[in-house]
Amino acid sequence: MTPDLQPSARPGGLFSELYIGLMSGTSLDGVDGVLLALEQGTWRMLAHAHRPLPPTLRQALLDLNTPGDDELHRSALAAQALAVLYATVVQAICASADVLPSEVQAIGAHGQTVRHRPDQGYTVQLNNPALLAEMTGIDVVADFRTRDVAAGGQGAPLVPAFHQAIFGRSDQTVAVLNIGGMANLSILRPGELPLGFDCGPGNALLDMWCEWQTGHAYDANGEFGALGNVKEDWLEDALQEPFFSMAPPKSTGRDLFNAEWLNRWLGPHGLTDGPLSDTDLARDVQATLCELTARSAALALREHAPDASEVVVCGGGALNGDLMRRLSEQLPGVRVGRSDTHGLDVMQVEAAAFAWLAWTHCNRLAGNVPGVTGARGPRVLGALYPAR
Numbered sequence: 001m002t003p004d005l006q007p008s009a010r011p012g013g014l015f016s017e018l019y020i021g022l023m024s025g026t027s028l029d030g031v032d033g034v035l036l037a038l039e040q041g042t043w044r045m046l047a048h049a050h051r052p053l054p055p056t057l058r059q060a061l062l063d064l065n066t067p068g069d070d071e072l073h074r075s076a077l078a079a080q081a082l083a084v085l086y087a088t089v090v091q092a093i094c095a096s097a098d099v100l101p102s103e104v105q106a107i108g109a110h111g112q113t114v115r116h117r118p119d120q121g122y123t124v125q126l127n128n129p130a131l132l133a134e135m136t137g138i139d140v141v142a143d144f145r146t147r148d149v150a151a152g153g154q155g156a157p158l159v160p161a162f163h164q165a166i167f168g169r170s171d172q173t174v175a176v177l178n179i180g181g182m183a184n185l186s187i188l189r190p191g192e193l194p195l196g197f198d199c200g201p202g203n204a205l206l207d208m209w210c211e212w213q214t215g216h217a218y219d220a221n222g223e224f225g226a227l228g229n230v231k232e233d234w235l236e237d238a239l240q241e242p243f244f245s246m247a248p249p250k251s252t253g254r255d256l257f258n259a260e261w262l263n264r265w266l267g268p269h270g271l272t273d274g275p276l277s278d279t280d281l282a283r284d285v286q287a288t289l290c291e292l293t294a295r296s297a298a299l300a301l302r303e304h305a306p307d308a309s310e311v312v313v314c315g316g317g318a319l320n321g322d323l324m325r326r327l328s329e330q331l332p333g334v335r336v337g338r339s340d341t342h343g344l345d346v347m348q349v350e351a352a353a354f355a356w357l358a359w360t361h362c363n364r365l366a367g368n369v370p371g372v373t374g375a376r377g378p379r380v381l382g383a384l385y386p387a388r
Helices: 055-063 071-097 129-136 145-150 160-167 204-214 220-226 232-238 259-269 279-304 321-330 349-362
Strands: 018-023 030-039 042-052 104-109 112-117 122-126 140-142 174-179 182-188 195-201 310-314 335-338 383-385
Touching (some): 018 071, 018 349, 042 349, 055 071, 071 112, 071 122, 104 349, 122 145, 129 140, 160 174, 182 279, 195 204, 195 279, 204 259, 220 279, 220 321, 232 279, 321 335
Parallel strands (some): 104 140, 310 335
Antiparallel strands (some): 030 042, 174 182
């Protein structure tokens, strides 16, 4: 697909098939939605909308990442609230693009991952796609990961095929690094199927420590961590986490990189999850966690794609200037830049991928790449919830 962001119309003023993609990632900062015009071989971005997660919903989703009382009831309520928020994003998108719901083929709604245990044969994305279809009047495709897991795969990452369609080059190897709550790599070689895997934590640990120390949900532009110094011995301890040395296919999430992991790492150094009176030390920890995200991604890239000439960074981590600087330092001789330079805003890429996955479902095309997820073969992903 050739990046072309200018909307084109068919005779009579009708767009090519329209799909909405919705994404609320492990960073839990909000919902991003996009409207894409999709046809075989072309794509066009028509609209984007973002809505932050209300604090109560954000906390409810965070709480559901770990075992607790009355989980079934709490998860059902959270799924309903998320669907309502999704619906407001869809309405904003349609209004912005002056598009009627009846003109949209389908919504691809990923849902919110609260448990991801492919090693146990399941993955859970909270969602209420039936309610979303009812509220919007648009068909909804949801539950994308389960089919891949049922076929023996990791259920993640699902974006490498989309990344290849958007960012792949015919003359060189390109890597796409998506940094949300977790970080995942797509390796795009000319004439080959894409490779991809989760490479470690993205923003999740960074955001957690920053909130504990400053009260802010994230480190804006990395300014808090940029004032700290990396503690190399602490970093080496963190890199001993077995996940980093696992061979792909592999995926991860808050089931591993969570508050318990962070406290277990901090404990030998006499620290806990409370705020520190020593601001310099707090900044040093933030800098070390930022370096962990950068170095774990760079190590994975050097091992699995030493021929990559460019790394395209997307997701919220691309807005962290300190993290981008550290990535560049870890990858000398490699162009490290944001997806914006390729025509797709860093906060739109994953939502666009789920619009594309909805398109693959509606066209009965496989959405997974078995070499990425480890599934037994190509599978049509998702379940359809008709609007009527």
